Amino acid sequence: MYSLEDLGWGPFFATQTERLPDGATPMRVAEEQRSAYTLWSPDGAFEAVVAGRLLHEAKGRDDLPAVGDWLLARRLPGEPRAVVERRLRRRSALSRKVAGERTDEQIMAANIDVVCVVASLNRELNLRRLERYLAVTWDSGATPVLILNKVDLSEDPQKILRGVEAVAPGVEVLATSAATGEGVEALRTALARGRTAVFVGSSGVGKSSIINRLIERETQDVKDIRADDKGRHTTTVRQMLVLPGSAVVIDTPGLRELAIWDAGEGLGQAFADIDELAGSCAFRDCSHGAEPDCAVQAAIDSGDLESGRLASYRKLQREQTFIAGKKDQRLRAQEEKRWRQIARDTRARLKSRRR
Ligand SMILES: Nc1nc2c(ncn2[C@@H]2O[C@H](COP(=O)(O)OP(=O)(O)OP(=O)(O)O)[C@@H](O)[C@H]2O)c(=O)[nH]1
Ligand SMILES: [Mg+2]
Numbered sequence: 001m002y003s004l005e006d007l008g009w010g011p012f013f014a015t016q017t018e019r020l021p022d023g024a025t026p027m028r029v030a031e032e033q034r035s036a037y038t039l040w041s042p043d044g045a046f047e048a049v050v051a052g053r054l055l056h057e058a059k060g061r062d063d064l065p066a067v068g069d070w071l072l073a074r075r076l077p078g079e080p081r082a083v084v085e086r087r088l089r090r091r092s093a094l095s096r097k098v099a100g101e102r103t104d105e106q107i108m109a110a111n112i113d114v115v116c117v118v119a120s121l122n123r124e125l126n127l128r129r130l131e132r133y134l135a136v137t138w139d140s141g142a143t144p145v146l147i148l149n150k151v152d153l154s155e156d157p158q159k160i161l162r163g164v165e166a167v168a169p170g171v172e173v174l175a176t177s178a179a180t181g182e183g184v185e186a187l188r189t190a191l192a193r194g195r196t197a198v199f200v201g202s203s204g205v206g207k208s209s210i211i212n213r214l215i216e217r218e219t220q221d222v223k224d225i226r227a228d229d230k231g232r233h234t235t236t237v238r239q240m241l242v243l244p245g246s247a248v249v250i251d252t253p254g255l256r257e258l259a260i261w262d263a264g265e266g267l268g269q270a271f272a273d274i275d276e277l278a279g280s281c282a283f284r285d286c287s288h289g290a291e292p293d294c295a296v297q298a299a300i301d302s303g304d305l306e307s308g309r310l311a312s313y314r315k316l317q318r319e320q321t322f323i324a325g326k327k328d329q330r331l332r333a334q335e336e337k338r339w340r341q342i343a344r345d346t347r348a349r350l351k352s353r354r355r
């Protein structure tokens with residue numbers, strides 16, 4: 001059984017619960033199935049559904065509970081079941097655009113302090129992909145930690161580490177091995193008690209294996225090395241776990257794509273080195289193309305900045321502009337729908353009055 005503090009509760013949430021709905025207590029979302037949730041509280045685990053009113057009021061998917069959310073829920077008498085009455089305001093959230101064509105936000109984890117971006121040293125590291133992860137992470141309000149796992153399988157980890165550090169300004173980079181335990185204590189230090197960390201990254205990089213190491217138990221299923229199931233995801237749901245006396249961790253299924261939802265400030269933070277260089281360009285609105293006295297191009301010429309990184313920044317900026325436009329369209333459509341409904345309701349009311 002865990003205390004509220006073990007589960008990551010704190011003043012930010014306490015101040016939102018001065019007036020509790022009748023019989024409701026704080027619980028945290030530990031797992032999310034289709035429309036049902038597993039909640040944890042000091043009274044144990046509860047299977048929960050969301051109250052109809054809450055569903056009705058939700059404007060988008062992001063309004064509904066996600067793993068890591070704190071909720072106020074009412075227990076049903078005599079059963080380990082509960083009804084969600086309210087979602088508390090989020091302190092931070094890691095979100096992406098849902099996969100595919102739809103313009104909707106998916107919350108991958110809520111109320112997190114640390115995002116552990118995991119990559120594996122036994123494969124070709126995709127630096128462009130790491131940049132995307134970091135942009136999304138910085139925007140969550142949590143601090144990224146870059147974990148290069150399977151260091152036991154790498155011949156020259158130091159060289160790779162230097163390359164990674166160049167695309168991750170201001171980010172702590174750790175080399176770990178879930179197989180030998182190397183680097184795991186350093187990671188544990190980054191995850192103090194009361195904090196929440198979410199693990200993200202491609203399938204097979206070792207997210208669940210690292211969590212098992214941290215928890216010192218084989219809690220999470222990991223891919224059987226002998227099984228020839230390449231491409232299959234081992235972890236299939238987002239799931240919260242409590243490290244005894246330490247942090248709360250959230251394991252997630254490997255991501256195939258991570259589309260930006262709202263890398264507003266995050267994008268600039270992920271590319272802080274380029275933004276800083278841009279401050280020294282002759283033109284304030286320099287596009288770092290053919291302009292004279294461009295500090296960014298000068299850095300590329302001198303080898304201080306890799307041209308691929310500038311291209312990556314531009315690509316993510318375009319993606320961000322595109323999604324911002326889509327969001328505006330969606331908002332307008334929602335607004336129109338609301339007014340049509342109001343007009344319909346008014347007509348219906350007038351009609352019934354005439355009768
Ligand atoms: N040699 C070595 N193997 C590792 C290490 N970490 C994980 N593995 C192996 O890599 C495979 C994948 O590990 P998982 O922990 O299942 O990977 P995951 O990131 O959780 O994958 P998904 O759940 O599919 O997203 C397993 O066979 C692990 O035993 C490591 O540090 N060194
Ligand atoms: Mg896993």
Ligand SMILES: [Zn+2]
Nearest residue numbers: 281286288294
């Ligand atoms: Zn420039």
